[in-house]
Amino acid sequence: MKKGNAAPKKKIKRCREDVIFDTVVFIILTLIFLIVAYPLWWVIISSFSDPTAVSAGQVIWRPIGFTLKGYSMVLGDSSIVRSFINSIVYTVCGVLANLAVTLPTAYALSKDKFAGKKVVTIFYMITMFFGGGMIPTYLVVKNLHLLNSMWSLILPGCLSVYNMIVARTFFKTNISEELYEAGEIDGCTHGKFFFKVALPLSGAIVAIMVLYYGVGHWNSYFSALLYISDQDKFPLQLVLRRILITNEAALSQTATSPEAKKALEEMKKTMEVMKYSLIIISSVPVLILYPFIQRHFVKGVMIGSIKG
């Protein structure tokens, strides 16, 4: 895109309107950049700063009084560490289950000769537009005795129709029918073909699915809020919710008398920095994968947009 435009730009002089236009674009984009980046930067510097400086509102551009107090407090809290481990287990198991269900379905639906294609597609399309809702689904989970079990977070919503369509489009455009026919002549069945030929050629889509589903599992809290009541089994997001959101409301409500206010202020100071560190730590898995994620996620959107 850029390169294509570069050549004529040299030939045709930028008129005055274009210069104004370029400047305006530059200013607007820089503003957007700052608006998006600043809150993220602020959380990072606050997490490394001295609690007193943070609560005095001095931390604005750079960390003040570098300390790792917040981080050591987070790592010393057993409920946070446990929920972190829970979340990792849920995410890994969840993604494996997602892949085991999504990829074969996508493969089958990518075959034009598959007689059941239409039936299966309609079967899934209906679920996109109509559903039983929160309570009837909850009752099913309850009747299957899945409450307070990891499976209640994994099995419902095991197959996301949108992701399946992305994978199907990928198979359709990248695994040619001729390839299968060549294998078929040599006696290759669909099962063998899928595992030995199609999957090894589909590293990109597997990565996209892992990331789509993985980030989804890591970040969701609604199903855990519904199905998990045992504190030992809480995923990280529920613990985060308790510390970041519910706690805040409780503190601001109880701070009425002056003495209580002072005691709360002291507690707040240390608690506050811990919150920033907690935000950073909870985002670490996603942050590490971010360069990866960004590329593959964008690829996924592109594949999805072909279908429209």
Place this chain on the structure above:
Amino acid sequence: MKTKNKNTGTIQPKRRSFWKQLKKDWSLWTFCIPGMVLTFIFSYIPMYGVQIAFRRYNAKAGIWGSEWVGLHHFIRFFNSPYFSRTMSNTIILNLYGLIVSFPVPIILALLLNSFRHAKYRKVIQAVTYAPHFISTVVMCGMLILFLSPSIGVINTVIKMFGGDAINFMAKKEYWRHLYVWSGVWQGMGWSSVIYFAALSGVSPELHESARCDGATKFQLIRYIDLPMILPTATILLIMDCGGILSSSFEKAYALQNDLNASVSELIATYTYKVGMLDNNMSYSSAIGLFNTVVNLILLTIVNKASDKLSGTSLF
């Protein structure tokens, strides 16, 4: 199949029999079975179970044993003060959100596409995508910290200029703005990806020839880029309009507190509270079912209208 018919000259049914097809495709069917079984259990059985919306659900008696009360729960909901409150809150919030968050990604994609510095553009893209991957809880937590009256940056700045700290989360008049604009902050970059992809499909020759004819950069956007992304934009608008009554539970619930409940109580959060906290399952199912049906009708209407007006439709 067809050539075989010609060769033998016999009249055969065009379609193979059901069993023959099943036999031919059995391996592909087995590929589909795990997903279909799970979807059946967790999507279709609840659709059947939604009939508790018409019954007075009793856990001991089960779905079938519970007493049939017809539209009782629906009528009760329509007559309750929560009906107009949650409905109007949901509609206002989503309309506001739609008006703001629909054009912003389009503008961002157009600006990025006509931006001259490729490296800086990559940086801007990487940063604006990032908030999309932050979880709802963390985003809301950040928002609360950022706006906190005691330590938040916004209030520090207000105090610097001699103003009084504002407790944003406790003031209901700010709630909708906070909800919508934090959504823009989080989603703007990511939603622009799809438009940016559509724009990279515009052939450079088109731009070049327009430049040769003396078009300014603004005219390039107006007459080439914008028409190119219009179909994509229409599809996305249809989908957004269809969801005008479906609100994100996670975010609304996380940002909700007693002080802003009069504007932040949405259909989704009310359904949750009635069903899970008050244990009023039938009533909650009725509200949920009502919401789903209205959504479905809305989506169909918007889709039809768009089909008539612009020829673009979802189905």
